[in-house]
Amino acid sequence: MEDCYTQHSWIGGDLKFSYCTEHDLPDISRMLSKESVCRWLFFGPNTEEATRAYFLPLIEEMRTALREGRTPDHHVFTVRLEGTGDFVGQCALFPVDFSPGSFLIGYQLDDVYWKKGYGTQTCCFLVYFAFTVLDGYRLNGDTVAGNTASRRVMERCGFVLEGTQRRYWHAADGYHDRMIFGLLKSDLAPERLSALEKAFTG
Template sequence: MQHTWTGGDLIFSYCTDGDLPEISRMLSKESVCRWLFFGPNAVEVTRSYFLPLIEGMQAALLEGRTPDHHVFTLRLHRTGEFVGQCALFPVDFSPGSYLVGYQIDDTHWGKGYGTLACRFLVYVAFAVLDGYRLNGDAVAGNTASLRVMEKCGFVREGLQRGYWHARGGCHDRVLLGLLRDDLPAGCIEPLAGAFSAR
């Protein structure tokens, strides 16, 4: 199983416990967590969430198995500077269906890294894991995240009113989806060509 890829000017690699300080710092920021239903988080909260996922992924990779969860760290290719993280989480009782997630540190906003991260997840889900469906969601006011997913081919499928309670209010949740069959014929190969093994 591949551990690391490059695409654009980013390196995508399965998270390790060495990435946790930077992930924790990012998820402690109000700016980054503004549209999330969680956070800002204390370091211990972020660590207690991610560490079991990381341990499970690393054990699977060491044994040559495909992990159940796929959480990736994004770093600049030139410098190794932390940019953010992205993930694919399996959907219960639907093998081949995944929920996408991504957070970009506020120091790297506006550079197209959210879109690149989402494209990477589409590539991994369909070209590496042979999945059939991706699920996405965002707070209705998070126009940047909605735009990212739509640029990557996701289609709005529904709205759950007042779904998330965060920062003193209730927020609508927009549901999006992307089926492998939605992609134009021959689209997977060029997508795979955009991300190379390291």
């Protein structure tokens, strides 16, 4: 297990993943104000105030934990192009209550970076971080049934469809089924885990 308490950013391919800070909020707010980005989400488009109200407590918790040399309870990352620093999106791992080592994944990319493979790269980073850095045992993902892009991202990273909850979410255009995905660390061959370790560096 790597020392994640002193390391705040990781590079994979042409993307840089860094613990989110308050300086990232203008970019995140702009992204989450877009109807295109929020089409399949049960929240949004968001106001800047709503985005800040949600992210600031998470940022403060992470900042305090990292300053004190502790692993944060939540892991929220900003995704940027490694070469230019341009904002690509954000992703996160949230702990599952009463199941240490199990996490819920989440990711949103700005629409100008869709269909470039960055969604899969971002999901792979979460798999790497959860299983290699945090030594977790299970990842949980979900998506609206109509969001085929998100489904394909998880499937490319090894997630398995485990069930469907009918009419679970209400989005702008009505009710939608929730598709539930899961990935166990034991699902991945040792060489796959080794390849993930090599793909993401400090």
